[in-house]
Amino acid sequence: MRTGIYKTRHRDDLMEYFETTGSDHFTVSDVCEYFRQKNEPIGTATVYRQLEKMVTEGILNKYIIDANSPACFQYIGSHEHCHEDVCYHCKCEKCGKLIHLHCEEIMSFAKHLETEHSFILDPRRTVFYGICAECAGKQ
Amino acid sequence: MRTGIYKTRHRDDLMEYFETTGSDHFTVSDVCEYFRQKNEPIGTATVYRQLEKMVTEGILNKYIIDANSPACFQYIGSHEHCHEDVCYHCKCEKCGKLIHLHCEEIMSFAKHLETEHSFILDPRRTVFYGICAECAGKQ
């Protein structure tokens, strides 16, 4: 079989990481740190290359939150319901906190954009910027 | 007057650049290159600082296109419809076209975010990424 992708030790480790860790979002350094603490370190370049490959395969989503912060990856999973279970993100401009969003309203708004404005929203890249509750309270 | 912002030569030059160049989008290096060719070079750090300031003031929009490509700025000062009311933007990931959005749905969605999620949406920084009608048709 010529998939162009080999089943290696690291690849298995990464898949296991995605499924065992509850964390929805993770960065390259998160992954590296995890395996370093397990005394099974993986080179940074390898993680970048594998994760990028998996994004292409559709196993992971990649989010660009900000120019100067690391890219955020999300495991979509083996289940195929993933495409309906899209998630959007709110980012606080003050504290930088990332809020996971998936509610009816954003879905219906996305549908509105599509039907009325002929614009197909991309959850992977769209980030809602604003001020979170805590930071708003401090002001 | 204590605005905290001084009216300098470079600031005027930049404003003129925004209004004379028809280009909707530009990067920091675009700006630097432009003034270098005019034999009136501006330091890179200065451009970064001024542009960032103008984003805060609401004169410019800043788009993060990709993690490894430079930030993209857009002059919105002269768009009158942005002054009369809040304005959101859709950006096509394929052709780069920018669509100005002005509808009830986004306003009510913003209100929903605020009441239900305690998140105050910032129109200046929030950009909806996706695929526009024309590019969707081509596929």
Place this chain on the structure above:
DNA sequence: TTGCGTGCAAAGGTTTTGCATGGCA
């Protein structure tokens, strides 16, 4: 005079790449 603006170089951080080595099929 005070405080912001500027320029340069250096630093900071993320991501990519070159190259030799090792592993999968």
Place this chain on the structure above:
DNA sequence: TGCCATGCAAAACCTTTGCACGCAA
């Protein structure tokens, strides 16, 4: 055996920062 994966370090890249000096108010 051929091709892909890996690791390390270096490079590339965008962006920010420190500091001394210049300029606006």
